[in-house]
Amino acid sequence: MAPKKAAKVSKVQVEPEAKTTELILESGDLRQYPKSELSPAVVQNRIVHTYKERILVGVLVLFALIIRVGSLNDPNSVVFDEVHFGGFANKYINSKFFMDVHPPLAKLLFALVAFLGGFKGDFTFTNIGDVFPPNVPYVLMRQLSAFMGVGTVLFMYFTLRASGCKPAVAFFTSSLLIIENGLVTISRYILLDSPLIFFVAGTAYFYVRSEICKPFSFDWFKYLAFAGVFLGFSLSSKWVGLFTLAWLGCANILRLWFVIGDLTVPIPKILKSTAFRGLLLLGIPAIIYVFSFYVHLQLLTYEGDGAGFLSSAFRLDFKDSTVPRETSADVGVSSIITIKHLNTHGGYLHSHDSLYEGGSGQQQITLYPHLDENNRWSVELYNETSEPFEFIPITDGTKIRLNHIVTNRRLHSHDVRPAVSENDWQNEASCYGYEGFEGDPNDDFIVEIVKDLSADGVAQERLRAIDTIFRLRHAMTGCYLWSHETSLPEWGHNQQEVTCATQGVRPLSYWYIEDNVNIYLPQDAEKTGYKPLSFWQKFVELHKKMWQINNGLTAKHVYESRPLDWILLNRGISYWAAAPHQIYLLGNPIIWWPASFLFVVYALYLVVLVFKYQLGYTIAFSDATFTFNYYTFSFLLGWFLHYYPFFLMDRQLFLHHYFPALYFAILALGHSFQLISSIFQSKKTITYLLFGLIFTSSLYCYYQRLPLANGSDWTVEKCKASKWFDGWDYNCENFPYENADNNAPANAGFNQGGYDFDAAVKPQQNAFQNPHENIESSVGEPIHHVAVPEKDEL
Template identity: 75%
Template sequence: MAPKRSASKPSKSQAIETSEEKTSELILEPGYMRQYPKTELSDEVSANRLVHTSKERLLVGSLIIFALVIRASNLSNPNSVVFDEVHFGGFAKKYIKGAFFMDVHPPLAKLLFAAVGALGGFKGDFAFETIGDVFPPNVPYILMRQLSAFMGVGTVLFLYFTLRATGCKQSVAFFTAALLVIENGLVTISRYILLDSPLIFFIAGTAYFYTRTEISKPFSFDWFRYLALCGTFLGFAVSSKWVGLFTFAWLGLVNLIRLWFFVGDLSVSVPSIFRHAAFRGAVLLIIPAVIYLFSFYLHLMILTHEGDGAAFMSSAFRIDFDDTTVPKSTSADVGVSSIVTLRHLGTHGGYLHSHDHLYEGGSGQQQITLYPHLDENNRWIIELYNVTSEPFEFVPITDGTKIRLKHMITSRRLHSHDVRPSVSEIEWQNEASCYGYEGFDGDPNDDFVVEIVKDKSVIGEAQEKLKAIDTVFRLRHAMTNCYLWSHETKLPKWGYEQQEVTCATQGIEPLSLWYIEDNVNIYLPLDAEKTGYKQLSFFQKVAELHKKMWHINNGLTASHVFESRPSDWLLLNRGISYWALAPHQIYLLGNPIIWWPASFLFLGYGIYIVVLIFKYQLGYNISISENSFNFNYNTFIFLLGWFIHLYPFFLMERQLFLHHYFPALYFAVLALGHLFQLFSSTFKNRKTYVLYGLIFSASLWCYYQRLPLTDGSDWTLEKCEASKWFSSWDYDCNNFPYENAGNNRPANADQGGIDFNSALKPQVEGFPPQDQQPLVAEPVEQDVALEKDEL
């Protein structure tokens, strides 16, 4: 919005500032029809936005010391696994062992933890299996935690430098950064082996280096350097968590806003605007893309062995592992008497599988499932529906052939009938089972018709007759016309939580597609054609990984005892219990004195902007000073970052937790710093320092009031109860002893305790029921390992 009237000369109060204090500037030049603001700052103001005096270097040094004391001290406590260290410490182990795993996050931050662990002598001989597992002496967990802690300190410095680069004075930047140091939630996540601290550090670096381009001469060496660093940190952020994509979106929007100012600045030539767009677009796209792909290159290069995550990937992906169990080649022609394994195409469930266990429901016949691991129970013998003896020659299976599949281990045949499945009791789904007994030749409910899906099969013979690997087909039940089908639903524990297989008369067609992976037929000649998977390129592997990551991420929809929604985050309704071992507990919770003003700043700013717009429309003179212009621009930019990092979570149906709010909170604190700057520049007296002192004192009091929840130090029941401002802050005060009572705890303290030896292991989906309220949250960023069937 262009101001209706604005003074280009500084006011009297601005004129008495010393040159070192002048950090805001608004130069309006006369245009053809209106005045326009210049986008390039003067050398004086640009210099004053940098750390260039010994006095300020001492100020920054004191900030570093303060942050190190708060965030990097006593990291050895507790000396056991905390919260999602189960996953990210466990992933470090797998990197060191080279065992492939599946995770919903990009690899960069996990690689950093693994590298630090390896440098510290970690050999991958500790599993990080359960919250509360005590670290043995040979695990450099303190060193790994220091990575998070030092990045937390770096985030504080980036906030200080960003505020300075955007026009805040030293005192304001120092005060705001000091508040960030004692934000309890950010302190907690920076003390452990978690992805949040590296992510926020990289986001903070992205914001800082972008602001440095704003105060650098366009197209100078410094400008290119800071633009490249901005792209680099953006690449680091996106490569650590997909939340970095929100930062990418924010950076794209603020660059568009900047280009819009260039368009309005008549002193900037049109070719220069195009160069800005070209260089910014190229650097901020290419560098992050290269870093992102390189992190996956390292990920795949290091993980050379089949681990517990390999089962999620296609067989074509798995054949490059050094110890792959996937057959490198197999007989191409499939015929009668072939012993085959059938792989489901539509899910990552794996192979058509049966075992000598019965359904607890439905017909009570032998179970049919999908199983992700290679196993003898995956093998089936192909028979013709009307032939009871072997043909003693090779007979191919063509499109439309009616066959029976006999389970090789149990000698029962694949079967379906008009009985509802035990789990998916839906009218259009019939049960798929194994049925038969010794000497039984089968019945018509064992008959399935092979229907080759030509547009999914390789062009040529694979579209006319069954070929291993190359032919995609459906199996239609001859009696009921349903199709052998599977989906993500799991059987209960009596079905070993393997994937349900049914026979469906409708439903999503890709879920009824199959192909044969392994094929043995004794009637084929020795020189018979062989086939195998084609080796995937790096980009094909990355694409497949991303499909699985996206699918698994969207599947994290089960309820969790400590989950919360974005509206809860703003109000700081509740936190997350990270760890507990009486009489200590770690519970993630923010500092309300900092949290609430930052989170609800958008309301006051929105009202302020609406009032300005109405005054402008009603014809009032709008006087925009240098300080208010700088406040409006930067507060809008940072609140835009807050909004972009928050709003998408309102649209998500997956599990969400308080720590998902921290990137948005960082931008909100940046905006809060500019509110302090506006106040400081408006009221130039000691009262501002009194206000800062009161706010910092209240924040420091809040920090120390709940410090035992942040670092797991000693506490008492009385102090714990006094710290609970709301009943929704559900940390368990019964875990702590009475004051002046030694280690005596309340009689009911054990009711809230947790047996770490029986803590739940990470699962693909499913969490404790809501009526089970553990004192400590189980890991929430799911490690998606699958347990092997021991049948």
């Protein structure tokens, strides 16, 4: 058998004029190695510096402005998640706290634009389809998204140029980005997606720009710092910025690999460069991220509908807080108390004059997040029916009864399954009794102090407000008073379920006393209260709640989709519909599919190269192919890191979650176009014909579905012709027929695009609605107005 040929590499020369790619190989003692720095001439050719190219960029901007910024006044009503992000602007202006799963920066920007536009916070953005009054600067707010969409196009052009693409290729690829229908749609409305993608695009550009600068030069520091700033903006707008951070980390490792391979670069310089990169790309984003929350908390100084998610210590600093600042420390017989759950969202033990629809049919016991007379209970000894006329402390192991002040019924449990959580290990918790009834043994609970969680000292021996953490064990059955995230149905006012559990997570049976009044305590009796929280404590608590809520968005939704659906473009999202118009989020398939499936072609290409190398074949490469491989790999890595993590999530997901990944995929696609241009360099006609065909097809697809992006006029016939798949479930019957005799749409009137908005958030949001004010849901995903429960009768 003949010996296998040694693998060889050969370098193919490319044209010297206006070179944007370069690979300089130097000979070392043992091997050849590539230089890690580009020559000044090539760096210059990757920057927009000629008058001719500036005109080209101007044409690109004009094209983007025409597509992205026109007719933003239509529709003149609330679209999709403008319910939330317009509503959050209202709350910033009115200083009312809200809870959202996203960091605050992009929401702050919308609020700032609204404020500068004269918005007084007198429009609540309550429902999709609500018509904007004249005093709401909604067009100005939409322009923020639109101009950021234009900025994203510019960042793509500059990123492709800085990474080695010729002006014509960068212009062509950026033009495709302009007419990507999905990106057009999200850049027309008051949504977080356009600012997020703008910041991610800026991060990518400034980092790529820093790569071609001489290390430790002013430009090198400047562009790394800008990359850190835009990464901070990304992180502070959505946690998707963490995926961008991961990409930057991997891109730096990839860069470091080549720098280490450059034998002319000393080790100390490599270490110094790595340290500065870490400082700028981690330190700056961290500062911006924390500062955005500082501004957020400084502006929201009044309790709003989101305050129910927070601890009482957090709420204490709100100007209108009703949380008691101090209370009697010692709890005893005849104390009138409010009891809070330590975990879940920390609601108060609550009852009201409503009965279970199921189980025993007795009076409901729930958790409720707002201060209310129905949270108040009187402490009794299990074997006493008369007032003690003296203070008797409640010690560890004391058997007590809790009498509900408003309804005069006692906390009760028995061997009956709960109406909702019908588990064998859970008993119903209820209120039971009637006038003159002295109680029965099923009203008896034993106080068990959790010593390792209670404050040191006397709080571990007897009940103390705030300081003592305790459990309530039912004397007859041995179950513990317990609560979890499950909410009762409408008949339970959607409040959080309370049961008596013999199993389950132990911390869900932990309680403490927030307010305590006892007439038998002396006037100078010791007082206690919450300690004020520092900014950092609030910062940590807020993030725990955001994470908890985000993970709780698991309800099924009519327009949700999974990551595999995104690259296939199986379906979109209905944003708004008012016959004869509709807004529906859907991508441009001519751009979407090649970008999304480029990873398959590139993976096959790498497999072929590896096999050729292993088999001893000569692998020819050029400056162009080296640049293609380096940046295509880097950008596809960005696509992967912004896409794959969603496969690991159980929460609701929607098509718009794919857009940051799509941006990186189109960047990689641009380098594929650059390679094609290099291959057919001597036959430019082929390249121009190919690019022209792709652009014409993309432009056709864009205009074919443009009415879905901007809600313009359409017909049933054109709508049906645009449907390539059944999953594209926009309603063609919303539109009139072309026939003048039958031009009325089948479905007249306004609708919300088929959303079951309540289903997305009720499992966790409903328990935190304040029945004393009209609120909307405050979780920033495709959800909608949540019905306000009826106020308890006091």
